[in-house]
Amino acid sequence: MPTQAEPTVQKLFDLTGKVTLITGGTGWLGSSFSAALAEAGGTVVISSRDADRARVAAESLPSPAGAHHHGVALDHTDATSIADGFQAAVETAGQVDILVNNGLDPIGNDLTDCTFEQFARHQANTAGYFELARLLRNHIVQREAKGSVILLGSMYGQVASYPDAYEGITPASPVAYHAHKGGVIHLARHLAAYYAKDRVRVNCISPGPFPPDRVNQDMVKQLCTKLPMKRMGKPYELKGTLLLLASDAGSYITGQNITVDGGWTSW
Ligand SMILES: NC(=O)c1ccc[n+]([C@@H]2O[C@H](COP(=O)([O-])OP(=O)(O)OC[C@H]3O[C@@H](n4cnc5c(N)ncnc54)[C@H](OP(=O)(O)O)[C@@H]3O)[C@@H](O)[C@H]2O)c1
Numbered sequence: 001m002p003t004q005a006e007p008t009v010q011k012l013f014d015l016t017g018k019v020t021l022i023t024g025g026t027g028w029l030g031s032s033f034s035a036a037l038a039e040a041g042g043t044v045v046i047s048s049r050d051a052d053r054a055r056v057a058a059e060s061l062p063s064p065a066g067a068h069h070h071g072v073a074l075d076h077t078d079a080t081s082i083a084d085g086f087q088a089a090v091e092t093a094g095q096v097d098i099l100v101n102n103g104l105d106p107i108g109n110d111l112t113d114c115t116f117e118q119f120a121r122h123q124a125n126t127a128g129y130f131e132l133a134r135l136l137r138n139h140i141v142q143r144e145a146k147g148s149v150i151l152l153g154s155m156y157g158q159v160a161s162y163p164d165a166y167e168g169i170t171p172a173s174p175v176a177y178h179a180h181k182g183g184v185i186h187l188a189r190h191l192a193a194y195y196a197k198d199r200v201r202v203n204c205i206s207p208g209p210f211p212p213d214r215v216n217q218d219m220v221k222q223l224c225t226k227l228p229m230k231r232m233g234k235p236y237e238l239k240g241t242l243l244l245l246a247s248d249a250g251s252y253i254t255g256q257n258i259t260v261d262g263g264w265t266s267w
Contacts, residue, residue, distance in 0.1 A: 012247060013040060015041045016065045018247075019045065019094070019095050019096050019097050020042055020096070020246065021096045021098070021136075022034055023132070024103025027103070031057065032238065033239070036242050036243055043067040044061055044069045045071070046058045046069070047073065047074035047103070058070050070092045072092065076101075076125065076132060079131060086135045086139075095145070097146075099147070101128070107174050107177065108171070109171070109176070110175060118176065122177065122180055129184055133149045133151075133187075133195075133202065136149055136200065137191075147200040148200070148245060153188075153206035155207070155209075155261045155264050155265050156173055156181050157181025158185065158265055159264075159265050170219050181206070185204050188203055201253065203253060203256050206261070208265075209261070210232060211223075211232055228263030228264075230262075237260065241260050245258070
């Protein structure tokens with residue numbers, strides 16, 4: 001028997017009083033992540049490259065515990081915009097406790113036509129994830145608080161794509177994306193080791209295929225043949241993992257990559 005009363009499951013997952021900054025919170029998965037953070041009682045600061053888009057998305061979020069949500073402008077490929085956006089989040093919400101590095105400046109090119117400049121430019125996504133994590137860590141240390149950083153990786157940061165999943169349908173998955181997501185997963189481990197003493201946990205969520213409805217349905221069918229579960233993921237199926245890592249329910253988890261992929265990487 002524990003000597004002290006343990007927190008309940010409800011208490012462990014409760015984000016009341018916590019503020020999350022989420023990049024790309026207007027996107028396909030970002031909308032679902034933002035809703036999850038708000039549904040758990042937290043305050044959410046959505047960032048977008050467009051301040052108005054961020055504000056509109058923030059206003060649409062639920063507030064079960066009376067939290068006010070906010071929107072800020074932030075382009076994570078630009079150091080000045082990162083600093084300004086983070087500062088705006090702190091000023092508007094009073095603090096930031098949780099950072100979800102979810103945004104992605106995409107690239108369409110695959111390994112046959114990606115230029116040197118495009119490849120290098122895509123890695124600015126990784127640099128942005130790092131810079132924001134460092135700002136969150138410094139802010140937490142200054143407040144003598146505790147924090148959580150969640151980075152969006154991908155199954156494609158862990159395994160190569162099957163060439164025959166794309167051949168004859170679409171270009172291969174972008175080579176620069178594989179490099180970015182592989183880097184992000186390892187970035188989480190490195191930062192976790194150094195930030196643990198500062199009470200900042202750093203983890204990664206690696207989704208498998210969660211395509212929006214607009215993607216090529218022939219490719220979707222082909223991807224399903226490669227999946228043990230034979231279907232695509234739905235954004236809400238990432239909510240539980242996000243809340244585990246964001247909240248005190250995951251208070252002893254750091255430096256980890258949690259894969260949510262319908263079994264793609266299991267064989
Ligand atoms: N969907 C999947 O199947 C899947 C699978 C594995 C991993 N992931 C990862 O999950 C994350 C979200 O993916 P998603 O499918 O939801 O993509 P998405 O719908 O394209 O959303 C990404 C968001 O990133 C924002 N963004 C673009 N450029 C940015 C920049 N320079 N700085 C800051 N934000 C920027 C955009 O918002 P604004 O235009 O409002 O700025 C966009 O809404 C990504 O990191 C992605 O790699 C997705």
